[in-house]
Amino acid sequence: MKKKFLFMMFVSQVFFLSCKKEENQRYVNKKEKKWIEYSLQFPDTVEINKSYTGIIRYESILDTITTDFDDKKNNRYTIFYLTIVNNPLKDNSEKLKKIALKFGADNNRIIPFEDIKFDKVGIYYIDGIIHDFAVIELNKKNESGEDLVRLIENEERVSHKVIVVNRK
Structure with a gap:
C-alpha cells in the first residue's frame, strides 16, 4: 500500500x-504580431543589365479600418520605398526614403514594383520600407472651423538579398 x-x-x-x-x-x-506582415516575391539570382519585376504581398492592421483604397471617408495609401544597396542601411528610414524609388499599392494586398536592373555583378540587397497609412475623417470641426482628421501610420522594413551574375 x-x-x-x-x-x-x-x-x-x-x-x-x-x-x-x-x-x-x-x-x-x-510570436509577437507585426503591424504589417509581408512576403517579397523577387528572384534571388538575376542577370546583369536585365529588367525584373517583383511583388510584395502584404497584410496590415489598417485593413481593420478599410480595405478599399477608393474609400472617400477613410483614405488609405501604401507606398513601398525601394533602394538597391550593397549593405542594408542601419535603421535610417528618413535617409532611405529620400534616395528610394517609390511604388504605390494597387490594393490592400499587393504592391508591384518593376524595371529593377543591376549594372554590376555581385551581391546586393533590395532594402526598403512599406509605409501604410490611413487618414480618417472624424466628421468634426475644430474651434477654427477646420475639419478634424486622424492619421494612422505603420512602417515595416524590407530586406531581400539578390545575387547578380553575368550569364552568356
Missing part, C-alpha cells in the same frame, strides 16, 4: 511539473 501511494505521488509530481513546464514553453515561443 505504501509503495502504491509513493508511486501515485511520483506520477502526480511528474504530471504537475510537466504541465507547468509546457505552459512556460508556450509563453516563451509566443
Whole structure:
C-alpha cells in the first residue's frame, strides 16, 4: 500500500511539473504580431543589365479600418520605398526614403514594383520600407472651423538579398 501511494505521488509530481513546464514553453515561443506582415516575391539570382519585376504581398492592421483604397471617408495609401544597396542601411528610414524609388499599392494586398536592373555583378540587397497609412475623417470641426482628421501610420522594413551574375 505504501509503495502504491509513493508511486501515485511520483506520477502526480511528474504530471504537475510537466504541465507547468509546457505552459512556460508556450509563453516563451509566443510570436509577437507585426503591424504589417509581408512576403517579397523577387528572384534571388538575376542577370546583369536585365529588367525584373517583383511583388510584395502584404497584410496590415489598417485593413481593420478599410480595405478599399477608393474609400472617400477613410483614405488609405501604401507606398513601398525601394533602394538597391550593397549593405542594408542601419535603421535610417528618413535617409532611405529620400534616395528610394517609390511604388504605390494597387490594393490592400499587393504592391508591384518593376524595371529593377543591376549594372554590376555581385551581391546586393533590395532594402526598403512599406509605409501604410490611413487618414480618417472624424466628421468634426475644430474651434477654427477646420475639419478634424486622424492619421494612422505603420512602417515595416524590407530586406531581400539578390545575387547578380553575368550569364552568356
